[in-house]
Amino acid sequence: MAEKGNFLQDQDVLDFNRDIEQYHLGPLWNAIPDLMKHQPEPHAKAYLWKYSLLKKKLMEATQIFTPDRGGERRAIYLQNPGLNYRKPWGWASTTQTLYAAVQLILPGETAPSHRHVQNALRFVMEGEGAYTIVQGERIFMERGDFLTTPNGLWHGHGHPGSEPMIWMDCLDIPTVYFLGGTFFEPYPERLQDPEVPDNYSAQRYEGGMVRPVSDRYPKKAPLAAYKWKRTHEALEGLSRFEPDPYDGYAVEYINPSNGETACPTIASWMQKLPKGFHTKAHRHTHASIYHVFEGSGYTIINGVRFDWEKGDFFVVPNWAWHEHVAEEDSYLFSTNDLPILEKFGLEQEQALETNNGYQTITGEFKPVLG
């Protein structure tokens, strides 16, 4: 008798497996070890994109894409090299659940108003003078600002200023694509007209941790823009005390009317790592996309050292050991799919117990410079 498990290679089994394929049927006995891994083995890879490359390609794209020619937005997405570049699964995926992109708008350009069920957020990297108009509110963006455009809200962009402006987009595009619930609608005109004063919601919440009494009951996005000054102040206050051993000093952007993440399916953090700080290694089932807002250092992901500096982006996939080292005072903006994992009861976390909680470096990532 064949040993248990080896029967998969027996001819009658192989024949049967092939036979049922024609009826669009599949054998679980052949699939279960791959379908249900003993622990996460994500297809997405740890990867790092240099800002010098992203900026160069965005500037080149200004020759390729103009609002007249392309209609939509000039955004270039970060495609995870471990995932399929083409449809259907893995397309436009930075992690298995999230899409991230860099977007450039030139003075005088507009990106048309539209709405979709995908939840979106932005983090402003460079330039000033452009606005996004969300549900009739023009929000002028400045470096370090965080903006959220949850599911179903009208949004478009315009740029009356004088220099190119670049920001990061993060959306739950792969998740929605996979779940099959997508809807998209262009606005009847190119850009929605203002309906409230400019920067209305940021002014209503200028004080930080107090809310207008009318916002006592939950709203989708009562605050459209989180100004860098406020986030910075919060981190300054927090960093007078002991840092978290895994995350340093980190704050999460929240919806002030319900205390949940600012964007319903995507958590967003700003993290301060003082010069010389070395976090301990841990891993968790959610995956993260990091953008280096300020500073330089490196992150060790599953033993591989990823050096980073201002502007770079990198991915920490699901269940990957990771620890950060700041070589200068550093600020890392990051997004992650924790709210999605939590909804499915999938969030798990583990601290590295060996070697005092630090990984051994086994390799170094060589970024593509372009």
Ligand code: GTQ
């Ligand atoms: O700026 O509204 O990168 O709708 C992808 C989809 C940006 C945007 C993206 C979008 C936008």
